[in-house]
Amino acid sequence: MSGVKVKELTFGYDEKLVLDHLSFEVSKGEILAILGPNGSGKTTLLKCLNMLLKPKGSFLIESFDISKLNKKEIAKFVGYVPQMHSPVFPYKVIDVVVSGRAPHLGFSMPTKQDYNNAHHVLDKLGLTHLADRPYTQLSGGQLRLVLIARALVQQPKVLLLDEPTSHLDLKNRVLVLKILRAITSEGITVIMSGHDPSLASVFSDKILLMCNGKIVSYGEAKDVLNRENIAKVYGVNVEIFERNGNRYVFPVVI
């Protein structure tokens, strides 16, 4: 069954088209990595997919047209992990994570059951020891994981992540991506943006390479990541190595 089906998705501010008739499909439980230069429309695409922005075109999640649902219903289908989160108040980690229950709760306060749920997700991500810490004191990697935990507590069908590995060290990058790989086994479809073609090749099933709001190439790493495409999109000469079916992309400096 198809997880996510996007057809002719178009979005623009005033006259300027930011996303130009994008069509792609991701199967249930797959990871899609969106690559492209800064300003190519990656974040805009993610925001369209959870209806923070209102795009034209059709967008189905497991055959539901989510553009017809209200915000609360959408939030039960789609979880979103932003690139930046600036904490203002020193809330406890567990309280932040439990806020993911919001679309299931409405106006009532989270119950013990909801807190158990949140603790369970924290356990799964190996964050149990952080539960009662103020989330203003976390490191970048920990904060990212806490936000992922919150999105998982939402119990979404699709998880959108805006550059989940940015500003993280190598260990945390791999940790985050491994966690994403693990949750797809529960039938969650993951769509994330990123900047590292090699990591995308290792950790994702499909890659969408975009530039100026258009799809340049879409498919498996071996079809998308080649020297011509990278040169076209980034204007950089690269050398590509292949090992165990993964592609490793390095820039060539002359």
Place this chain on the structure above:
Amino acid sequence: MLFGACMGISGASLQTTLRNPLVSPYILGISSGAAFGAALSIAFWGTGYFFFTQPSAVLWSLIAIFLTFSLSRFRGHYSSVSLVLAGIIVSALFSGLLALIQILIEPEKTHTIVAWTVGRLHTVGWRDVATSTPLAILGILGLLVFRWRIFLLSMGDEEAKSLGIDVERERVFVVFFASIATASVVSVTGIIGWVCLISPHITRFIVGSNPKILLPASISVGASFMLVADLISRTIWTFEIPVGIITTLVGAPLFLYLMRRAMHEWS
């Protein structure tokens, strides 16, 4: 105490919702609107008709908050920042109008207006308490019902939206309830400064930032703060000093102290 309760919870709600620990109900123009309304009624009907002063103050503070909302609309959206900026503009506008009234009318009326803007409790009678209580309770209950949503709103607009919240509409509700709670008491006491700004900070210091506990607790902290301030204002001198002067004089240094402690904790 009712005054303190209203101010405590309104301040706490607005600070959390707008993600800004420096916001108070006054910053959104509520107080200057109320002051203008009171001054207008004093100018027209004189000081004897306090019956008119209160409704006029409530009315104008609601007009002020409405104006703040309309000005902050940008491309059909209300953001927290534009709301605060618009509030400052509206406050300035009404302060200007207030000054204009003060210049135009008789000196003895001006004196009443000045006393009103400083904020005092000794002229407040039981009848005033009776008239402001229903509105105040409506505002407080509204905010308490919303406290889980207020927590969600404090995650920031985009994240709250992705959690399925109609951010703009719910923020309007929060500001509305905070406004009526504030207007209900400010309209009888005048502008007693700093309580709304400082009570939430004291409360946060004691019970933490989560609105689940912060909001109910800020009610009692606000009320206690007012009680103490009132006690001081009655006993410190041979006559009663307007309590607004006390809250400001005590509030400013206390705020500085809390600010330093909080900065240490947050950074």
